[in-house]
Amino acid sequence: MNNESKKVSNEVIKRLPRYYRYLGELLKNNILRVSSKELSEKMNVTASQIRQDLNCFGGFGQQGYGYNVESLYKAIGEILGLYNGQKTIIIGAGYLGHALANYKSFENRGFKLIGIFDTSPDKIGKSLNNHEILSMENIKAFVDKNKPDIAILAVPKVAAPEVAQQLVNLGIKGLLNFCYTDILVPDDVSVENVHLSDSLMTLSYKIANKNKHI
Amino acid sequence: MNNESKKVSNEVIKRLPRYYRYLGELLKNNILRVSSKELSEKMNVTASQIRQDLNCFGGFGQQGYGYNVESLYKAIGEILGLYNGQKTIIIGAGYLGHALANYKSFENRGFKLIGIFDTSPDKIGKSLNNHEILSMENIKAFVDKNKPDIAILAVPKVAAPEVAQQLVNLGIKGLLNFCYTDILVPDDVSVENVHLSDSLMTLSYKIANKNKHI
DNA sequence: TAGATTGTTAATCGATTAACAATC
């Protein structure tokens, strides 16, 4: 579609949310302008990297002045697709599902929670953060009707591959996967994994090998 | 301490848990040996990368044969510090704290949950996965006595910096941070962040820009 | 032994940093 775009590296993309967060803080503190140098000191990265990263998407700054905080904040939000009102469903109403359903940043960042699903009769029909927990039996009808953009997978690990497959078949194009398994999807579907075990093990490594890194 | 060790890059460290997971699967399926080529096909990485990564820590394979699954699995577990029985506490007994306290992989990977803390009188004294929720007022005494290795931060964002500081002052050397804020710690303390908002935004970007990546 | 596959060195590729002309 956009034929002038060169490939933006994954490293850059992973840094965008962090820029967005720091700019949001500045905005909250009524700071109107920031230079790459100032921002780099706050964020503990190089000014050069910030300028390179931003210039993947366009020239947002002004020589001699720096960047307008508000307009850069909005531009990055735009790039991240946060103003698309992405409709989100949560699959699995266990503790993790509860935590996610009550997660404030959700709505704050432009995501709209539109449904929560589970298979357990104990949970179906109950209310969670103003949403009725729906039966997985109704998921097809729901997705056909409401066309969610993102599904958050918070089911037990064993159920993950089947549920993921089902969601992909129904046409969901984005999965946030909390299950401790890699999920195979077609090329036109995006998956982002949150593997708590991996984070915990990485931390464990760092603690165990701290002396080697000082 | 280990003066022959060259610095292991962060990229390599982040991949170790995934190797560990795949080797665990092989082991579960009674597969005794694996070559870097076979593993690379399963994991969708290059065989060269696997061999390079492993050789940061030693020669675990055997020419003409490949790797013994069980001994490599154990070796990586060792490297990750999973057999150190790392004592872990959870700070914050909200939905996220509940999800974490009930997280099975925890104990499966050698971490020992030894305490859960909260500030809310509603929660203190209640039981969570066989642990009594303790008051934050008692944290100093608890840490002094039980010397936990890892603290998982699952408190509201506003409380995060103060609580983190408190934990560091008490001598905790590892923090798993679920709060949406960067935490500043001394050099001898390790922090691993799990920023759900970041993952969600990265996913949002991928969905919004899918066409550019095919 | 012949075949397979490692460990390791060398080549390539990509990401980060530095430098500086352009320009506000």
Added chain:
DNA sequence: TAGATTGTTAATCGATTAACAATC
């Protein structure tokens, strides 16, 4: 205008991949 800071090119650094001798 002079000073500041960007956008962008060039240099450096590091990570990934390829190649192959060593060896089981």
